Structure formats: C-alpha cells, structure tokens
Amino acid sequence: MSLEISRRTLIRSAGLVAVTAPLVACGDSKDPARGGGGGATAGEDLLAKGKRQGYLRVAIANEPPYTKIEPDGTVTGAEPDIFRAVCKLLGIKDIQGTVAGYDAMIPGLNANRWDAVTAGLFMKQSRCAQIDYSEPTVVSTESFGVKKGNPKKILTAADVVKNKDLKIAVIGGGFEEGILKGKKVPGGQLLPAKDGRTGIEMVKSGRADAFFLPTLSLNDLAKTDKDFEVTAPVTDVPNTGAGSGFRKGDAKFVEAYNVQLKKYKATPEFDALMKKWGFDAEASRKATKAELCKAEG
Template sequence: MKRALLALLALTAALQTAAHAATVAEVKKKGVLVLGTDPTFSPFEFKGSDGQIQGFDVDIARAVAADLGVRLEIRAVGFGALMPQSVTSGRVDMAMSAITITAERAKVVSFSGPYYRSAQVFIVRAGNPGKFAWPADVKGKTIGVQGNTTGQYVGGDLLKPKGATIKVYDDFAGGLADVRAGRVAALIGDAPTVTDLQKRLPGQFAQAGKELVAEDYGMVFAKGSDLAAAANRTLARLKASGDYQKLLNKWIVQK
C-alpha cells in the first residue's frame, strides 16, 4: 500500500511537471508563461480594487512574457507553497513575490540576476508607542515574522538568540493586524512595504530602528531552466531603455 501511494505521488508530480513548461521552447509552444505569486506584498504584488493582481513584480513578469512572445497567466499562491514547491512541481513556470536570492534556495531552483535591492526592517505602530528600537530593545519582546520568508530566518538566527520570542504567521496581513492591536512589538518586513503602508494606511505603521539585513530579489525558475537567462535579457533591456526606472517610479519611489 505504501509503495502504491508513493508511486501515485510520483506519477502526480510527473504529470504536474509535464503540464507546465520549464523551458523557453515549451513556453513559446504553449503560448503562455505561468507566474506564481503571493499577492500580499504591496507594492510588489497585490490585488487592486478590481480584484486583479498587479504590482512591480507583475509588470516585470509581463515584460518577460512579452519578450518571449507569449501572454502572462498569473496564479495566486500562498508564499509557503510558492517557494520552492510551486516551481519544482511544475505548477508554475516562474515565481516572483519579493523572493530573496539565497544560496540555500539556489540549490533547488534557478534564480535570475537580482532585479531589486531591498532590506528587512521592523514594522511597528505609528508613533512607536512601545518605543521599540533595534538593536537595543529585543530581549523579552515578541516579534512577528511570516513563515518561510527571509524575515523568519532573520528572526530565528539573529533575534531569538538575543532573547526575543518569534511568532510565525501564515500571511503578512495577520502579522500587521497584531502589530496594529499591540499583540506583538514589531513585525519583520521588507523596507519598501513600510513606505507603501504609510501611503495606503497613513498614521498606522512606521519603521523602527535600522535595517536588519540587506537582500536581493530574484525571479525563480525550475533548476537549470533557460527561462532564467531569458529573464536576465529582459531585465537588461528594461534597464538600458529606462523602462526599469519608470517601473520603480510607478510602484516604489515615494511620491
């Protein structure tokens, strides 16, 4: 029975991989590039008022698809399942969701070159009523992180040894709700997210202290896929033409 179950799981994985392309030739043949993203990381990916997923990452993915001569199909995938399972299983052709390039992840997936330089920071309630600071004020505090993100690794490796309690959330919105309610002292998130929150929800959130760690975001593909090289060509074109800066101005640069 166990062998039969394992065989069934292997067959299912194989069928999933076959159903979705992992190479440029296969993407062009089917005429669509399938993007997986967790639409909860504004301004990188989020659902607009019309319910459609949009953002900085989505526009870059659209440019990759356009250069390949195919349309872009977007699938919402929770971050825990997005990295790396959705890519390694073949459920999607590429993943973008402010995904940090790490040596550990690069063992199982292929990254494009960096397309955005960011940092992990503490998000607190506006006015910082708890007077939370970094690195002086971590011991005895409960810090929120989203599961399977760089923030979780930072929390476990850097903050927990200093006496912080780490609370893991399935989604970023849950962590923000607890920050707003004062149930956690701070939430670890991406620096551009703080700027975006201050624009969308003025008077509710702020950054506390300095940056924890810097990080580079990359587009994610199946291990060894030539789609990574194609994405790099698109990124180079966008930067050379000035369109990359236009996207930065559209989504990230604070007006």
C-alpha cells in the first residue's frame, strides 16, 4: 500500500539523500507481519533483518537536542546517535530516519512503517502499554517558554489549572499535552503547535501565554531567539525520560539491545555524546524503564 508522508521526509543518515516522493510500504509476501520497506524473510527477527540489510528504519522528530536533521540530511541528535552507536555494537551498520509527528510514531511503528522510534518519545503508562521501550537513554525536565519577564507568572502546572484564561501551546500528541490533560486542564486551554519554532512564535505573537516543552528543547530554541525566556524546571510534574521504542513482538531484539546499551552507557564515548547534546549521563544510568513507565498519561 502507499503511505502518504505529508510533513515527513525519508532521511538516510550519514549523508543519505532526502526522498520527497511518497514512501511505499508493502508487506513482504513471505512475511507480512514484518511490514513494508524492510524486505524481511519468513521467520527473520529484527536483529537478523538489520544485519542482513545493513540498517534499521527509525521514526524521529526534528526537535534538538533529542533529534536533529543536519543541512546535508544527516540524522543526528542524542537519541538517533545513541541508537546508531548501539546498533553498530549489534552488527547493524546504520539507520534510516523518517520525520513523523509524535502522535503518529507509535501507530506507524505498530504498522511496520519503521523498526524503532528514536525521537525522545517520553515514557508514560499509555505508551509503555503499546510498545516495548529499551532502558532509558535520556532524562529531562519540563519548562515553560514565556514572554520576557513572564508577565502571567506561569511557573507550574498548578498555575495553569488555577487560571482558566491561560492558553498553553503544546505539541500535539506530545508528553506535555498528556501531563496537562492528566491534571484536568480543559482542552480549550491547550493550543496545538506543530513544532518548537511554531510554539515559540505563538507565545511571541500573543496567541499563547506559554509553550510547554522539555527544558533542553526550549534552551536550544533560545540559542537563536532572545525574544522569549525559559522558566526554571517545573516542580509539580515528573522528570521525563525516553528510550528507543520497539514493537512488542521484537522482545528478543530489545533484550539484545539493552545488553549493548548498558555496555555503551559505561563508556567515555557515551559521556561525551551526552555532554555534546546537554544531557546528564549519570541521570540516564540511574533511571530505569520501570520507573519512567509509571508516569501518568
């Protein structure tokens, strides 16, 4: 079948070429369960498939520092870089990335449009019930992007709950939207933003009073835009964290992946990668999937 990829571009890492035509995703006649694009043979698991074809397909966002697409099309950012490094330890040479909305990542994974999600898709109860995460790769906090001086004094989720007049921009299907909905913030107070830049422009133009996003993502946006400010990490929401996401049926691969991930997290290379993207390597080593999957939403 044909997959329409509006707002999604197939990017192949390490200088791979962007494809603007629709991605064709057809089930392999020998093994329909493995889905399209991978050419899996009957009975072939994900590890064998990746080794044979030399890559795995991943869903990414374009939200630095979690994921980033370089001008030459290279897929990078903390999550894809970690995934690529661990895949190499497993004997898989590279990755191919497809940009997708957060709300489309799990449905696309379970429809076999990609083999994994490496996008900073934060763990929470509903997601952990649908897919199998690796152990954590990144751990983060949440903040609000607000106008200079924070005129509405928005510092916590409780502030949003108390003031029904506030309008908060959130990325549709994102973890932050789920946090606020879980705190019973009415849907009419939440305004969908398609990406980080859009959310900030909504605040600057007055359409939204704040933009709720991971602290590191807002700090990255603030590097090139000084017309808004980032609040201190919000104290009444849980710390967030992500790992790579896989289909429930790929448990064997996840087990092998976690073995190599643990080894990689003990290396100086991991510490350097985390420092490059602004994450705390030790926080990643201490966090567990079981802990992060308890997050409501």
